[in-house]
Amino acid sequence: MAATRIVEVKNLTKIFTRKSTAFSFLHKKRFTTAVNNISFEIKKGEIVGLLGPNGAGKTTTIQMLMGLITPSTGIIKIFGKNFSENRKEILKKMNFSSSYTHLPWRLTVWENLNVVARLYGIPDPSGKIQQIMKSLNLESKKNDEVAELSSGWTTRLNLARTFINDPEFILLDEPTASLDPEGADEIRKRILRLRHEFKTTVLWTSHNMAEVEEVCDRVIFLTRGRIIAEDTPQGLAKRIRNVRIYLMLQEGRNKLAEIAAPYDGIVGYSGRFVTIEISETKIPQLLNSFSRSKIKYSEISIDKPTLEDYFLSVAKEKQT
Amino acid sequence: MNINWSAVYAIIIRHLYTWRRDFDRVIDAFWFATTDLIFWGLTSTYLTRFSIGFNLVVVFIGAIIFWTVIQNAQREINMPLLDEAWNRNLINLFTAPISLIEFVIATIILGLLKLITVILLLGSLAYFLYRFNIFDYGWYLLPALVNLTFIGWWVGFFIDGLIFRFGYKIQSFAWAFIFVLYPFSAVLYPVDILPHWAQTIAKLLPSSYIFENMRSVLLSGKFNPIDIQIAVTLNLIYLILSIYFLQLMFKNALANGRLTKLN
Numbered sequence: 001m002a003a004t005r006i007v008e009v010k011n012l013t014k015i016f017t018r019k020s021t022a023f024s025f026l027h028k029k030r031f032t033t034a035v036n037n038i039s040f041e042i043k044k045g046e047i048v049g050l051l052g053p054n055g056a057g058k059t060t061t062i063q064m065l066m067g068l069i070t071p072s073t074g075i076i077k078i079f080g081k082n083f084s085e086n087r088k089e090i091l092k093k094m095n096f097s098s099s100y101t102h103l104p105w106r107l108t109v110w111e112n113l114n115v116v117a118r119l120y121g122i123p124d125p126s127g128k129i130q131q132i133m134k135s136l137n138l139e140s141k142k143n144d145e146v147a148e149l150s151s152g153w154t155t156r157l158n159l160a161r162t163f164i165n166d167p168e169f170i171l172l173d174e175p176t177a178s179l180d181p182e183g184a185d186e187i188r189k190r191i192l193r194l195r196h197e198f199k200t201t202v203l204w205t206s207h208n209m210a211e212v213e214e215v216c217d218r219v220i221f222l223t224r225g226r227i228i229a230e231d232t233p234q235g236l237a238k239r240i241r242n243v244r245i246y247l248m249l250q251e252g253r254n255k256l257a258e259i260a261a262p263y264d265g266i267v268g269y270s271g272r273f274v275t276i277e278i279s280e281t282k283i284p285q286l287l288n289s290f291s292r293s294k295i296k297y298s299e300i301s302i303d304k305p306t307l308e309d310y311f312l313s314v315a316k317e318k319q320t
Numbered sequence: 321m322n323i324n325w326s327a328v329y330a331i332i333i334r335h336l337y338t339w340r341r342d343f344d345r346v347i348d349a350f351w352f353a354t355t356d357l358i359f360w361g362l363t364s365t366y367l368t369r370f371s372i373g374f375n376l377v378v379v380f381i382g383a384i385i386f387w388t389v390i391q392n393a394q395r396e397i398n399m400p401l402l403d404e405a406w407n408r409n410l411i412n413l414f415t416a417p418i419s420l421i422e423f424v425i426a427t428i429i430l431g432l433l434k435l436i437t438v439i440l441l442l443g444s445l446a447y448f449l450y451r452f453n454i455f456d457y458g459w460y461l462l463p464a465l466v467n468l469t470f471i472g473w474w475v476g477f478f479i480d481g482l483i484f485r486f487g488y489k490i491q492s493f494a495w496a497f498i499f500v501l502y503p504f505s506a507v508l509y510p511v512d513i514l515p516h517w518a519q520t521i522a523k524l525l526p527s528s529y530i531f532e533n534m535r536s537v538l539l540s541g542k543f544n545p546i547d548i549q550i551a552v553t554l555n556l557i558y559l560i561l562s563i564y565f566l567q568l569m570f571k572n573a574l575a576n577g578r579l580t581k582l583n
Contacts, residue, residue, distance in 0.1 A: 016577060063580055066415045070574045088324070091417040101583060102408040104334065111337045118330035119416040145341075161412070 005080070006169050006201040007042040007065070012074035014060050014225075034060040036225035037074070042169075047195065047202040049212040049233070051307075052222035053315045058205050061222070062171050065203070066096055078169065092120060097162040098173035099155065105147040109138055109157055112146060113164060120165040132160045135197075136190065152183045159187065163194050169201045176211065184208070188215060209308035213237075219307070223314055233307045240305035240313060243283070245276045252295030259289045280304075323425065327418040331426030335400055345399070349434050353388040353442055360384050361450045378538050381452040383507045385442050386468055386534055390505075390527060391498055392438050393472020396431030397424075398479050398494035405488070410583045420570050424480075424563075428473065435469065460537045463548050467530050470555040475501070477562035481569035487582050506531045526551035526558070 014035040035057040042048050050058050063069040065076060067087050076083040078090045103112045110129060117125035133139050136156045141149065149157065155178065162170055175191065176184035188211060195202055206212050212219060213233040221229040221236065229236055249256070249272050256274060260267050263282045268275040278286060283302065290297070339345050364380040400423075404410050413423070443454040457464065479493045504518060505527035511519055522528040529551040533543040573579040 060577070063577070066411075068411060068414060068574065068580050069577045070571070088417040088419065091415060096412075096415045098411070100408075101411045103412065104338065104403075104407045104409055106341045107334070107337050111333075115330050115334040115337075116412075116416070118333065119327050119413075119418060121324060121326040121417070 004044040005041050006044050006046075006078065007040075007203070008075075008077040008080075009041070009061075009065075010039050010075045010077075012038050012061070012064065012076065013072050014057075014064060014069060015072045033225050035064070035071075038222070038225070038227050040220050040227060040230065042201055042203060044168075044201055045199060046218060047204060047216050049216035049219040050203055050205045050222065051209075051212060051219055051311065053311075055224075056222040057225040058222055059173070060225075062173055062203065062205060065171060066094075067091065092165065093167060094169040094171070095162045095165055095167040096171045096173070097158045097175050099158075099175060099177040100173065101158075103146050103154075103157065103161065106145055108143050108145050109133070109149075109160075110142045112157065113160055116161050116164055122165060128164060132164050135163075135194070136160050151178045152186075155179060155183070155187050156190070159190060159194065163198060163200075166198050167200055170195075170203075172202060172204045174206050175204070176206070176208065184211070191215070209306065209311055213307045221310075221314065228314065229310075236310045237305045237307050240309045241279050242277045243280045243305060244303040245278065245283070245286075246299075246301045246303070247274045247276070247297040248272055248299040249274055250296040250298055252290075252293060255293050256290075256295055259293055259295070260286065324417065324419075324422055327416070327422050328426045328429070331400065331418070331423060332429055335403070335426075335430050338403065345403070348395070349392055349438050350441060353384070353392070353438060354445065356384050356388070357381065357442060357445060358449070361446070365450070374539050377450050378452055378456070379535055380508065381446050381450055382457070382534055382538050383531065385439070385446065385454065386464065386531065387502070387505075387507050388438060388442060389435065389465060389468040390472045390475075390501075392435050393431055393469045394476040394479070394498050395472075395494060396434050397427050397473055397476025398483070400427045400430060401480050401483060402491055402494060405483075405582050408583050411580060414579060420567065424477070424566070427476075431472075431476075432469075439465075457534070457537055458541070460533065460543045463552075464530050464534060467526055467548070467551045467555055470559060471501075471525075471527050471530075472498075474555065474558040474562040477559075477566045481562070481566040484566070484569040484573040484578065484582070487578065501525060501527060504528065510535070524554070526554040529554075 012035055013033070016032045016034055018030040018032055038057075038061065050061065052058050060069060064071050065078070065083075067083060070084075079093060081090060083090055107115070110133075113129045113132065114125055117128055122128050133142065136159060138153075138156055138160055141153055141157075146154065146157065155175070159175075162172075172191070176187050179187060191202075192215060194200070204212065204216060216233055219229075219231060219233050219236055220227055229239070253274075257267050260276055260278070263278050263286050276286070360380045361377060364376040368376050404413055439454075446452040446454065455461065475498055479497055482490050482493060504514070504522045504525055506514070506522055507527075511522045511528050511532060514522055529547040533547050537543045570579075573582070
């Protein structure tokens with residue numbers, strides 16, 4: 001049986017009309033296409049990464065999925081229902097977390113969660129708050145105002161807010177952006193645990209490619225408002241054909257460039273260290289040539305392409 | 321219309337929590353009204369020495385209390401929206417299952433809570449300082465307070481709409497805009513002393529009818545029911561228009577992505 005589709009987006013487009021001044025009726029209207037005819041689906045229980053360089057249309061897409069921006073054309077269906085016609089019913093079963101939004105800073109942790117619990121009409125607000133605070137170890141901060149919390153604790157509170165209504169679908173907009181690596185790792189683990197606990201479907205945006213590779217089942221890649229790729233993180237990484245070889249040279253530096261040239265290898269030097277970018281299939285031949293030419297090296301490491309490499313290659317294409 | 325009262329309650333407690341800690345959110349309701357009451361009370365007490373033929377203290381104190389009703393009713397419609405924007409909480413709020421109407425209902429209830437408290441405080445203060453009894457208005461007090469509150473609301477909705485349209489650029493309207501109505505509302509003087517063109521504007525404002533009749537009630541014990549009917553009619557028209565304007569600007573903010581920029 002096919003997995004249930006939680007999100008269905010069909011031919012979604014957003015064109016913004018930009019007017020620069022209060023007397024804009026005197027000026028010609030300018031149109032910006034932020035999202036250009038995109039279609040995708042997210043199945044129940046999937047974690048899907050929405051990636052792309054700045055200005056790719058990720059935030060606009062997410063905001064349309066949350067009802068904060070009205071699409072110009074296209075259809076958004078969540079839980080099988082048209083979003084524009086069933087906004088409140090759908091929002092009750094989903095939630096959102098972003099490192100760029102804040103909670104009222106003069107309210108305590110408990111007060112904030114109490115407000116959110118009531119907003120979502122949770123039947124036993126106190127019991128649910130207790131449960132979610134325990135789950136995120138927030139109990140010690142219960143009576144602290146948000147203004148007094150560190151960014152780590154604020155992120156935890158944001159997560160508690162996000163999972164308080166047992167959402168079936170959540171949108172996470174760079175959830176670990178304001179955290180140090182240790183804090184980010186902890187929050188990632190907590191999200192994954194909560195996701196497992198609540199069986200939630202997730203749409204995740206991040207600029208941290210390692211994070212996306214770690215948590216996402218599938219990635220949708222946007223550039224200039226269009227989907228240019230949709231695959232697993234590993235599948236996207238494989239689209240980059242070159243690997244990087246790092247060598248610590250002992251002898252034969254002059255010969256090396258000469259040998260690498262026919263393989264279209266790009267060579268970079270840093271002291272005794274050499275980096276060669278080359279197609280994965282040509283590695284054995286290249287290493288054979290090195291031994292025949294008596295190029296000696298004491299260390300070698302080969303890095304396979306990552307999602308970050310794919311991201312960088314797309315970003316480079318965008319610039320050119 | 322299906323109202324989610326749990327969401328309305330959520331907004332109310334969210335701001336009650338803030339009021340408990342944020343002194344400025346409470347003091348702004350009382351401070352200017354109290355200083356106005358003391359200042360105008362003393363000034364009118366002094367002017368009464370010159371035997372001008374009627375009790376100026378009563379007229380001025382009555383006017384200050386009535387004007388405070390309009391001002392507070394309006395500001396308390398705008399403050400919750402601005403407070404959510406200042407806290408960068410608008411996105412969190414409008415991604416929850418709450419509609420604009422539910423948010424507005426919550427702001428109305430919050431405003432009424434504060435308004436009742438302010439009227440009770442000012443009424444007590446006026447009595448203790450100047451022996452002015454707010455119940456001297458008799459039955460007129462009820463339609464007057466309802467109409468004045470309505471004026472505050474429609475001005476508030478209109479400003480909320482402008483905030484959705486222009487963002488922070490016009491946030492000062494929440495405090496300043498109401499004073500555009502002040503000279504035309506005949507708060508401290510009768511409409512007939514205004515220039516002719518200004519009298520035309522005054523006739524379009526329900527506040528002018530309320531203040532004219534307030535003086536009449538305080539000085540002669542009578543009010544004109546036709547004037548009240550006109551004020552009610554004008555208020556209903558402006559309320560409908562302002563709610564329509566607010567909804568239109570909200571829709572517009574969603575279409576242009578301005579709601580997220582306001583966050």
